Each structure stands twice: as structure tokens, then as C-alpha cells.
Amino acid sequence: MIEVNDLSVDLGEFVLKNITLAIKEGEYFIILGPTGAGKTVLLESIAGLYPIKSGEIWLRGKEVTGVEPEKRKISIVYQDHVLFPHLSVRKNIVFGLKMNKVTAAEQDNRVNWVAELLGIGNLLHRKPDTLSGGEKQKVALARAIATRPELLLVDEPLSALDPETRETVQQELRRLHQALGITILHVTHDFEEAIALGSRIAVIGEGSLMQVGTPEEIFRHPNSEFVARFAMTRNVFLGKATKQSNGDTVFQVDGTEFVIAGETEGTYHASIRPEEILISTEPIRSSARNCFPGTITQIQDKGSTLYITVNAPPELSCLVTRHSFEELELRKGKRIYVTFKATSVHLFD
Amino acid sequence: MSFLRYIGKNRLTITFVLLGLLIFLFIIIPLAKMVFSSVSDTETLWETLLDPEVSGAIGLTLFAALISTIVGFFLGIPLAYILARNNFPGKRLVEGLIDVPIVVPHTAAGIALLFVFGRNFFLGEAFEKVGITFVDSFAGIVIAMIFVSIPFLIDSAKEGFKKVDVRLEKVARTLGASPWQAFFRITFPLAWRSILTGNIMMWARGISEFGAVIILAYHPMIAPVLVYERFETYGLDYARPVAVLLILVSVIVFIVLRTLAYRGDKS
Incomplete structure (x- = not known):
């Protein structure tokens, strides 16, 4: 589905190097690493939003390394939602559809579809600053999937939420993944979150990829002190x-x-x-x-x-x-x- | 007793209010004195306004400042955006140089402009070939105004762009927007208030410009130059009504624009 080959990214203070990942179609893949390990930048590099030093990115058998972000069909959801503050919820969702020249009738269909999927139908006319944290995160998810991306990137989507909301949004993510069969790449520093959601986990730290495996493998057989300590x-x-x-x-x-x-x-x-x-x-x-x-x-x-x-x-x-x-x-x-x-x-x- | 205690407790506030009041009165009294002593003499004021030389000069000032603001908008906004979004070696220097027109004495700025846009330099020559001259012309007034007022627009717009989270643009890109679309649909609308404020500041600064304009273009005569000329030729009594009109018009327009901008912000 998506392959990252020997990717290196310059983060100024340190370099993220030799990142090689192969994520399967429909997989819920977690990148687990401590704060400051360059997880967000890794996601942005995959989306084409951050310049890479070297390496290749392949999406569904096509190389997208030098392709502009708007042509990659990769959506991103940031930790703190990053909704367009001057647009209503509906217009936030419609934005990507307009950019993709989706017809007006189809726009309505898609908005209704994602609104129902995420249970945000009653929020469509609201402005982002009137929403709660959980609602904002749902809208950000709705906006990201409305364009039917091939890959959904989520950056610490639960970290900014209170424990109760976190549980709901976590279930929402799992449900979305199952309902849509969409491939999700999710970065987090929270091991429990990784275990709960991931079909496979990649641990990054100290500037490179430490271990890739199922939660069970990471959990039971950490291959290094770093992973073991990280795996709680x-x-x-x-x-x-x-x-x-x-x-x-x-x-x-x-x-x-x-x-x-x-x-x-x-x-x-x-x-x-x-x-x-x-x-x-x-x-x-x-x-x-x-x-x-x-x-x-x-x-x-x-x-x-x-x-x-x-x-x-x-x-x-x-x-x-x-x-x-x-x-x-x-x-x-x-x-x-x-x-x-x-x-x-x-x-x- | 409680009053004394109040004073004792709020010494800093009281001292600062008194000092603040002093500077506020310093600004207000000369303006108010001049305006009110002239307004009482409505007849003279009315006559002055009907004087085609005066109304023409005021109109010319407002219009020239408007044109410079429009030019400044198209040339200043891109630079403001580049400075807000990118880091490059020498950026601080560029930012510093942009603000230089604020500190340079404006007559000196006028001389500098005259050097470049006069007939003896290739720029002035090139423009002359397409029929634009800057000495004693409308174009001269405009470039003088742009030179001294563009820093206000660039600085204000730059701050506005900086306040727009760069990830909003990133999200827009992943949703299919080109860099242009992300700019015009997301960044620009979100920075609009700062840009508008910058434009108002630039326009207001243009209206009030005297030094740089008089070097390049004594004629056609803008209002500040007319005030100066009447004062030099006929004395205070003749200069004052023109000055009052100029102040009234500027203040009214300034208030109207500020109110509009403020309202836009609230909604």
C-alpha cells in the first residue's frame, strides 16, 4: 500500500534516518515514539509537506516522492485539529471536495455521509471555536476522509483530549477503520493507545526505526533497551x-x-x-x-x-x-x- | 480615610494615569484648539472649502494616497508573506531595511527618490520613455507616498500572516489545494484584518506626507504642501482654515475606516 524506503529527514537539531516501512492495504499502523522523536515530521514527509533529504515514498505502486501534497491523496489529522477557523464545520468538510472539483450534488452526499458516519450532523452550521475538543477532532476526521484519501495520517489524535473523550475518539477511530477499510498511519507516544489500535507498531527513537511488529511482538519481545523501556x-x-x-x-x-x-x-x-x-x-x-x-x-x-x-x-x-x-x-x-x-x-x- | 487608602494602594496606577493624561492633552489640545477656533468661524471655513485650489488639493491628497496604498497592497503583501513564512540568511537585514523609510528624514527620502526617478538615472529615463515622469507630477506624489508609508503595510501584514498557523495551509494542501488556493482561501482571509489595518495605516501615512512629496512634486499641490505654501506666503490666518479642513477630513475618514475594520473583526 505505502512503502517508505530509506527515508532521511533533516530536523535541524537531529536527523531522522533510514526509515523503511511497508504498510499493507487496510492496515492500522502505529508509529510509536517519545515526544521530540520526529513523528510529526515523518508524517508530514509522507504527505509531502516536509522536504526530505533522501529516500523514496511509494503509494499503491506509484512513486510519489516528488509529487505535490495536493496530488497524493493522503489526508492528515493533527493533534490539535487545525480546523479552518473562518469556515463553518460544513465548509471545512466541503473545502477538500471543492478543491477536488466534486460536483455540488456529490458534495452534499459526501457531507451527509461523513456527518452521519461521525455523528456530527448537528454541528454542520457551527464555527470551529464553538466546538468541544472531541467534536473538533471528529470534524477534523470528517474533513480528512470526505475526500476519500488512499491513506489517512493521524498525528497524536487523542493526546489533547480529556480521558473520557479520548476513549470515545479512540473507539471512533477503530470504528472508522473497520467501516471504511481505510489504511491509517497513526503516530503516538502512548503505548496503550498503540496496543489498543494498532495492527502493527513501529517504534522510533534516537533518530531511527527501532522495531516493527505486532503489538504482541513489541510487548513481549522488545529487541532493544530503548523499545523495552518504551513499551512500559x-x-x-x-x-x-x-x-x-x-x-x-x-x-x-x-x-x-x-x-x-x-x-x-x-x-x-x-x-x-x-x-x-x-x-x-x-x-x-x-x-x-x-x-x-x-x-x-x-x-x-x-x-x-x-x-x-x-x-x-x-x-x-x-x-x-x-x-x-x-x-x-x-x-x-x-x-x-x-x-x-x-x-x-x-x-x- | 478610605480615599487615602485607595490612593496608597494604587500609587502606580494613579501616577501612570496622570502622566498618560499629560501626553494625551498634549496631543488633543493643539488639534482641538485649532479645529474649534476655526469651526466657530464657519464662514471662512466654508469659503476655504469652496476654494477650488483647496478642495482640489485635499482631493488630490486622498486620491494619491489611495493609489499608493493600492500599489503597496499588490507589491507589499507578497513580501510580507515571504517574510512571515520563510527563514533565509539576511532576513533580519531585509526586515530592517524595509523599516528604514520610517527613520529617514523624509526630505532626505525625497532627495534619494529624486536621484533614482529623476532624468539622470536609468530608472527615471526608462519610465520617461513610456511617458511617466516623477518630477512635479502625480506619479511623483505617489512614489513619495509609497516610499514613506509601505513599511506600515508590510509590517502589519507580516504579523497577520505569522498568526495564521502554517499547518492550516498544510491541511489545505493535503485536501487538494494548490499553494495559490491555500493562500487565497485560507491564509489571506485569516490575515485579512491585519492586512486591512496595514492598508489604513499606509493610507493615513500617505495623506500626512509632506517632506518627500515636496522634494519630488511641489506641483500638483497636495494639501500639506498647500498649507505650507499659504503659511509661507500669507501667514498663519490663511494657512489655518486649510489645515483645519485637512485635519477634519483625515480624522473623519480614519475613524470611518477603523470602525469598518473593527466591525469586520467582530463578525
């Missing part, structure tokens, strides 16, 4: 994997030995997802191979869940629900046990 795996350790005489492979870190799956040896990073670590007041007898005593050093309240830092050593970050937090009477300084499976420890370079 808060437990990333550098240590040594060695085979023991009893046939187990262990990973040594800070004097503690984690039993791990596989037979790899050598110096590696290991990651353990916080939600895969159990906390208990007594040692647990189970098939889980790793069980260590430790002291609670930090408690981070996230509302319905809490991150508990336990020093075994090393320090492990564990995710618990508020219910178990209260039931176990967890508090700073308390001695507890942490338990996790050998397969929960993921090794990478």
Missing part, C-alpha cells in the same frame, strides 16, 4: 545469563539469580513486565520458578492500579490492583515476596 516494561536489567549444572538457565543481576526459559548464555538485557510479577506476604508454592523476598521502597498510585517498587535486590516494579493493595496492607518498608515465571523474563541485546 519498567523492569529492564543488564546481567549475565549462565547455564547451571542442574540444567536451568539463570540470569544474574545484583546478586540475585532469576530462572529463565531457554538456553542462552552471555551478557544481556532482561525485561519483566510489571503486571507479570505477583506480590504476596508469604512465599507462594506454585509452578512459577522465581520467588524472592524483598522490601517495598516506593509506591506509585495510578488510581485503580498501583506500581509497587520492591527491592530484592534488584529493584522490581510490580503492578497491583487497588483491591490487592489494600488486602495485603502494602506500605513502604514492608517485607513481602515477589513471584514470577521463568517465561516472564525476556532477554534481549
Whole structure:
């Protein structure tokens, strides 16, 4: 559908280089990266709005690298909507249709179609500055899809919204993608958003593409420390994997030995997802191979869940629900046990 | 007691208001004194207005300033847009040079223009070949006015363009608009108020120009030159009614335009 070959973009302070992506027809593709990684510029380069240093962009088998943005059939939705403030909602939507010389009758059809699709029929006569954040984002989406683009680019569409609206717009995006079968390229810094929406995810950071894969692959098998840290795996350790005489492979870190799956040896990073670590007041007898005593050093309240830092050593970050937090009477300084499976420890370079 | 406390609490505001009042009166009193002392003598004022030399000069001033504003609009807006949207080496220098006409004494500006648009320089020569001369002519008045007033238009329009989010143009492009369409349908309408303000400022500045115009074109006589000439030849009493008319006309037109622009902004 769209292929980006060895794209390099000069961002002034740093260079985004060697970006190679192949997005399939109808895919919901996420580019995940921290703020300032050049995600917006990458989208603008694909849309032809930002000059590239080198590389190629192919859309449906045609090279569009030097093609003007108005001829690419790629629409963009920015984080903060960027609606035309002097035009009504209807005129915002009609703008692209007029530019594409769509007939007046067809303009009406398309406006009705997108208005119904996004449930904004009652907003058509309003000016953008009278709309709420969620409404603006829907109008921006409506404007972008009314021209029937081949590719829809969305830049952090949920970041500027409050949590509740975010949920609605996220569902809206998923629904749009399913209903229209449109190819979407979505950039975000939010891992959960990426997992929730993406059929595949590309992680960018430090000026280049770090990993491309399904959410599951990124989630379970980050290929680098950068990706692991980004993938909210808060437990990333550098240590040594060695085979023991009893046939187990262990990973040594800070004097503690984690039993791990596989037979790899050598110096590696290991990651353990916080939600895969159990906390208990007594040692647990189970098939889980790793069980260590430790002291609670930090408690981070996230509302319905809490991150508990336990020093075994090393320090492990564990995710618990508020219910178990209260039931176990967890508090700073308390001695507890942490338990996790050998397969929960993921090794990478 | 509470009054004293009020003063004690608001010393800064009170001091600044008093100082502000001083400068405000300094502007208002001479204008008001002249206008009111002449308005009471309606007969003379009326006579002056009916004097074809006076009405002709005022009309010529307004018209010449209008023509320079129109020329300034077509030549100044593109430059303002380029300066608002692009960064290039030497941009600061260009911006600084554009504002130079504001600080140059206007008689000196007139001399400079005369040098370039006079008969002894190729530009003046070239224009003369197509029948346009700038010495003692309408065209001379216009270029003098443009020279001294264009910075106001360019600066105002540039600020207006800067306030238009460049991504609005980008979105327009992805929706199928050419750069021209994006400019005329999105950027220009959104910057319109600043452009209009700039135009009004430029026009007003053109009307009030004396120094540069008198060097290039003593005749045909614009109103400020006529005021000067009557003052020099006949004295204060003859110059004053003309000056009053000029002030009244300028102020009325200025107020009307400002009101229109303000209303446009509100809707």
C-alpha cells in the first residue's frame, strides 16, 4: 500500500534516518515514539509537506516522492485539529471536495455521509471555536476522509483530549477503520493507545526505526533497551545469563539469580513486565520458578492500579490492583515476596 | 480615610494615569484648539472649502494616497508573506531595511527618490520613455507616498500572516489545494484584518506626507504642501482654515475606516 524506503529527514537539531516501512492495504499502523522523536515530521514527509533529504515514498505502486501534497491523496489529522477557523464545520468538510472539483450534488452526499458516519450532523452550521475538543477532532476526521484519501495520517489524535473523550475518539477511530477499510498511519507516544489500535507498531527513537511488529511482538519481545523501556516494561536489567549444572538457565543481576526459559548464555538485557510479577506476604508454592523476598521502597498510585517498587535486590516494579493493595496492607518498608515465571523474563541485546 | 487608602494602594496606577493624561492633552489640545477656533468661524471655513485650489488639493491628497496604498497592497503583501513564512540568511537585514523609510528624514527620502526617478538615472529615463515622469507630477506624489508609508503595510501584514498557523495551509494542501488556493482561501482571509489595518495605516501615512512629496512634486499641490505654501506666503490666518479642513477630513475618514475594520473583526 505505502512503502517508505530509506527515508532521511533533516530536523535541524537531529536527523531522522533510514526509515523503511511497508504498510499493507487496510492496515492500522502505529508509529510509536517519545515526544521530540520526529513523528510529526515523518508524517508530514509522507504527505509531502516536509522536504526530505533522501529516500523514496511509494503509494499503491506509484512513486510519489516528488509529487505535490495536493496530488497524493493522503489526508492528515493533527493533534490539535487545525480546523479552518473562518469556515463553518460544513465548509471545512466541503473545502477538500471543492478543491477536488466534486460536483455540488456529490458534495452534499459526501457531507451527509461523513456527518452521519461521525455523528456530527448537528454541528454542520457551527464555527470551529464553538466546538468541544472531541467534536473538533471528529470534524477534523470528517474533513480528512470526505475526500476519500488512499491513506489517512493521524498525528497524536487523542493526546489533547480529556480521558473520557479520548476513549470515545479512540473507539471512533477503530470504528472508522473497520467501516471504511481505510489504511491509517497513526503516530503516538502512548503505548496503550498503540496496543489498543494498532495492527502493527513501529517504534522510533534516537533518530531511527527501532522495531516493527505486532503489538504482541513489541510487548513481549522488545529487541532493544530503548523499545523495552518504551513499551512500559519498567523492569529492564543488564546481567549475565549462565547455564547451571542442574540444567536451568539463570540470569544474574545484583546478586540475585532469576530462572529463565531457554538456553542462552552471555551478557544481556532482561525485561519483566510489571503486571507479570505477583506480590504476596508469604512465599507462594506454585509452578512459577522465581520467588524472592524483598522490601517495598516506593509506591506509585495510578488510581485503580498501583506500581509497587520492591527491592530484592534488584529493584522490581510490580503492578497491583487497588483491591490487592489494600488486602495485603502494602506500605513502604514492608517485607513481602515477589513471584514470577521463568517465561516472564525476556532477554534481549 | 478610605480615599487615602485607595490612593496608597494604587500609587502606580494613579501616577501612570496622570502622566498618560499629560501626553494625551498634549496631543488633543493643539488639534482641538485649532479645529474649534476655526469651526466657530464657519464662514471662512466654508469659503476655504469652496476654494477650488483647496478642495482640489485635499482631493488630490486622498486620491494619491489611495493609489499608493493600492500599489503597496499588490507589491507589499507578497513580501510580507515571504517574510512571515520563510527563514533565509539576511532576513533580519531585509526586515530592517524595509523599516528604514520610517527613520529617514523624509526630505532626505525625497532627495534619494529624486536621484533614482529623476532624468539622470536609468530608472527615471526608462519610465520617461513610456511617458511617466516623477518630477512635479502625480506619479511623483505617489512614489513619495509609497516610499514613506509601505513599511506600515508590510509590517502589519507580516504579523497577520505569522498568526495564521502554517499547518492550516498544510491541511489545505493535503485536501487538494494548490499553494495559490491555500493562500487565497485560507491564509489571506485569516490575515485579512491585519492586512486591512496595514492598508489604513499606509493610507493615513500617505495623506500626512509632506517632506518627500515636496522634494519630488511641489506641483500638483497636495494639501500639506498647500498649507505650507499659504503659511509661507500669507501667514498663519490663511494657512489655518486649510489645515483645519485637512485635519477634519483625515480624522473623519480614519475613524470611518477603523470602525469598518473593527466591525469586520467582530463578525
